[in-house]
Amino acid sequence: MSNSSVDHRRKAVVTADHEKPERPDRRRFLMRSAAAGTGLAAIGTTGIGSVALAADGAQADDTSKLPAAARRKDEGAMILHGENPITLETSRSAVTTSGITPSSRLFIRNNLPVPDEKIVADRDAWEVTIDGVKKPRTISLRELKTMGLTSVAMVLQCAGNGRGFFEHEASGSQWRTGASGNVVWSGVPLKNVVEALGGPADGMKYLTSTGGEVLPEGLDPDRIKVERSIPLEKALDDVLLAWEMNGEPIPLVHGGPLRVIVPGYYGCNNTKYAKRVAFTVEQSTSNMQQSSYRMRPIGESSSPDQPTAWEMNVKSWVTGPGADADEGVQAGRQVIYGVAFGGYEPVESVEVTTDGGKNWQKAELYGPDLGRYAWRNFRLEVDLSAGNHVFASRATNGSGETQPEQRVENERGYMNNSWRDHALTVVVI
Numbered sequence: 001m002s003n004s005s006v007d008h009r010r011k012a013v014v015t016a017d018h019e020k021p022e023r024p025d026r027r028r029f030l031m032r033s034a035a036a037g038t039g040l041a042a043i044g045t046t047g048i049g050s051v052a053l054a055a056d057g058a059q060a061d062d063t064s065k066l067p068a069a070a071r072r073k074d075e076g077a078m079i080l081h082g083e084n085p086i087t088l089e090t091s092r093s094a095v096t097t098s099g100i101t102p103s104s105r106l107f108i109r110n111n112l113p114v115p116d117e118k119i120v121a122d123r124d125a126w127e128v129t130i131d132g133v134k135k136p137r138t139i140s141l142r143e144l145k146t147m148g149l150t151s152v153a154m155v156l157q158c159a160g161n162g163r164g165f166f167e168h169e170a171s172g173s174q175w176r177t178g179a180s181g182n183v184v185w186s187g188v189p190l191k192n193v194v195e196a197l198g199g200p201a202d203g204m205k206y207l208t209s210t211g212g213e214v215l216p217e218g219l220d221p222d223r224i225k226v227e228r229s230i231p232l233e234k235a236l237d238d239v240l241l242a243w244e245m246n247g248e249p250i251p252l253v254h255g256g257p258l259r260v261i262v263p264g265y266y267g268c269n270n271t272k273y274a275k276r277v278a279f280t281v282e283q284s285t286s287n288m289q290q291s292s293y294r295m296r297p298i299g300e301s302s303s304p305d306q307p308t309a310w311e312m313n314v315k316s317w318v319t320g321p322g323a324d325a326d327e328g329v330q331a332g333r334q335v336i337y338g339v340a341f342g343g344y345e346p347v348e349s350v351e352v353t354t355d356g357g358k359n360w361q362k363a364e365l366y367g368p369d370l371g372r373y374a375w376r377n378f379r380l381e382v383d384l385s386a387g388n389h390v391f392a393s394r395a396t397n398g399s400g401e402t403q404p405e406q407r408v409e410n411e412r413g414y415m416n417n418s419w420r421d422h423a424l425t426v427v428v429i
């Protein structure tokens with residue numbers, strides 16, 4: 001790859017920190033508001049309300065306010081946190097009730113500018129170097145496709161999802177619920193590739209994968225490169241080298257032509273534009289591994305011996321009705337709905353409250369079960385009286401772990417699964 005895979009035409013904000021503070025003028029593009037007077041707003045609660053108005057598809061949309069990298073997104077469903085590198089959240093009301101997150105509504109988190117389109121012009125020609133094995137070598141995507149095939153549905157979630165609920169102004173994107181999605185990937189099991197190359201070299205402990213972004217010159221690569229390490233056992237368990245997402249070649253912005261998929265682990269470990277995948281004795285020396293994504297008390301500085309963002313925790317939230325501030329909920333019979341996942345374990349059950357946690361009722365998990373790493377939709381039929389209601393949900397996973405009421409306070413605002421933080425206050429009329 002040449003240097004031109006980074007788009008230098010736009011000014012890139014390259015920061016040493018992988019979760020840079022965002023500007024306070026967070027913008028939300030409400031195409032839905034255009035529909036407010038037409039009666040279309042009411043169907044926004046189903047999560048399909050803005051589809052008819054959205055620019056979905058590759059053709060240029062002159063009226064879009066989203067950056068070019070996000071032109072295939074359903075504009076009315078997204079919240080823009082940053083333009084370059086692009087940081088885009090799915091709004092709470094836009095989560096679908098049919099399981100999978102369509103690519104047009106999947107959040108985007110790029111630490112560096114999106115590589116040039118030309119890397120997806122001939123996808124099969126993309127090359128990845130496999131290192132730290134007995135017979136290291138560089139393999140094309142064309143050849144990877146001959147080495148095995150599988151697919152997995154999983155929650156892709158940024159470790160900072162829910163950071164916007166912390167009160168100490170944790171630096172980084174102020175995600176609320178939408179740095180997450182439920183996505184189906186297809187590719188080759190990494191273990192097939194590793195076996196074909198003789199297995200891991202002796203003494204290896206981690207799998208370290210590197211993103212294919214070309215780094216700007218003059219900066220210390222360790223400070224900016226996207227490189228993450230995960231335990232070797234996980235790498236040989238169910239990690240994929242994936243080229244397909246939700247039934248199409250992985251879009252460039254989501255890591256095409258080739259992405260490392262680590263089911264059950266936080267988003268940062270799912271390296272896009274995978275260029276080098278290596279077994280290593282130590283964890284990566286990158287900032288992204290050494291100091292970012294470390295769980296530490298507020299006010300403390302980071303250290304590589306603090307826990308890092310690997311396995312996800314159990315989580316759920318209500319996505320409607322009433323997730324749009326401008327949408328009133330009628331008194332009487334209603335269906336409360338949302339999404340739940342077990343993190344590293346399958347989700348077992350979900351309870352819902354409409355009174356801020358005084359009373360809980362068991363919700364139903366419905367729709368196809370796409371496996372332990374996927375989220376499931378839930379629903380609960382309720383009879384609502386007029387007045388203020390606080391909807392919340394609380395999931396339990398296969399190890400018996402239940403979402404806590406309170407978040408675990410930490411400097412960078414990671415891993416928030418507090419049910420109270422994710423509650424939804426709704427006015428019933």
Ligand SMILES: Nc1nc2c(c(=O)[nH]1)N[C@H]1C(S)=C(S)[C@@H](COP(=O)(O)O)O[C@H]1N2
Pocket residue numbers: 106107108109110111112156157158159210211212213226253254255266267268269270271272273
């Ligand atoms: N190459 C590369 N891979 C990356 C990133 C990146 O900036 N570059 N961001 C990571 C982070 S922090 C997250 S949360 C997910 C976001 O995935 P998405 O943009 O496809 O939603 O990708 C991860 N993989």
Ligand SMILES: [Mo]
Pocket residue numbers: 109157158159160267268
């Ligand atoms: Mo992330």
